[in-house]
Amino acid sequence: MKLRGKQKRYLRARANHLQPIFAVGKGGLTQSWLNQLAGALDRRELIKVNILQNADVDTAELKAFIENHTDIQVIQTIGRVLVLFKVSANKDLRELSNRVARI
Template sequence: MKLRGKQKRYLRAQAHNMRPLFQVGKEGLTPNWLKQIEDAIEKRELLKINMLQNALVEDDEVVAYIENNSKIQVVQKIGHVFVLYKQADKKEHRTYSLEVAKI
């Protein structure tokens, strides 16, 4: 599902007070790192990741890697912080997706 502008705005507002849960470090982007993010986002639907200064990859590479290798969407990128969203597969974990569907 491709997010519309109002839906992204809602998700950005919800993520405003969140702290980043994951980091992209000098080891870069690995399938194991992405698997951990997918597991976490399945329970939360919305999370932030932070890119460290010593990371060997660029911001655009991180966005492309996440979106090309998973169903996760990058909602926002400010500096080295990314907001990620994916609708949970299990209905009991859906909180944000119910509101996004109404918008």
């Protein structure tokens, strides 16, 4: 789903109260970490990812890695925190993406 400006603003507002549930540490970026991230996004559709201080990557590298290897969209970058969105593969869990599509 290609997002327009109003849709991104809506998602940013919804993510405002969320706490990061994933972190990137000194283990770096691996395929298994990316698979876990995709699984969590299938259930929630909108999450935050935190880059720890001891991580070997910065926000630009993480954003490029996620966007190049998956269909996950980076909605916003706030310091060392990224807001991610992906439409759920399960039709029963698409509550947020259905609202976004109507905007």
